[in-house]
Amino acid sequence: MSAPQTARPAQPTRPAPPTTSRSALGRYGEDLAVRRLTEAGMRILARNWRCRHGEIDIVAVDGDALVICEVKTRRAGWYEHPMAAVRPEKATRLRLLAERWLERHGGPPPGGVRIDVIGILLPARGAPVVEHVRGVA
Numbered sequence: 001m002s003a004p005q006t007a008r009p010a011q012p013t014r015p016a017p018p019t020t021s022r023s024a025l026g027r028y029g030e031d032l033a034v035r036r037l038t039e040a041g042m043r044i045l046a047r048n049w050r051c052r053h054g055e056i057d058i059v060a061v062d063g064d065a066l067v068i069c070e071v072k073t074r075r076a077g078w079y080e081h082p083m084a085a086v087r088p089e090k091a092t093r094l095r096l097l098a099e100r101w102l103e104r105h106g107g108p109p110p111g112g113v114r115i116d117v118i119g120i121l122l123p124a125r126g127a128p129v130v131e132h133v134r135g136v137a
Helices: 021-039 088-104
Strands: 043-051 054-062 065-075 113-122 129-133
Touching: 021 043, 021 054, 021 065, 021 113, 021 129, 043 088, 054 088, 065 088, 088 113
Parallel strands: 065 113
Antiparallel strands: 043 054, 054 065, 113 129
């Protein structure tokens, strides 16, 4: 006869990975961008909207236009300027993501769709520098 088998204790669930400095930096930049957009009178519809093609950082409404907003945050230093990180390939992907948003949310609004970029530069000292460029793609 074989020995009776005992039940194995349940494995504890793993905690979520700790927030990395990169993800915290990105989240901070998005928070600043949301503040800037709302101060400009825009209404935020979604943050970090995802589909199988990627992610839109911020979806907002500006008057009767839908705004797809990419946020790039960098610390001051030898890294490239945040706006330089939005290359033609990224602009193409943002247009695709805008199409996917429209498919899932009822089509284009009367004011059309605009793609904006917000670049945030965090100096070693002092306030962040927030630059908002409208209609980049």
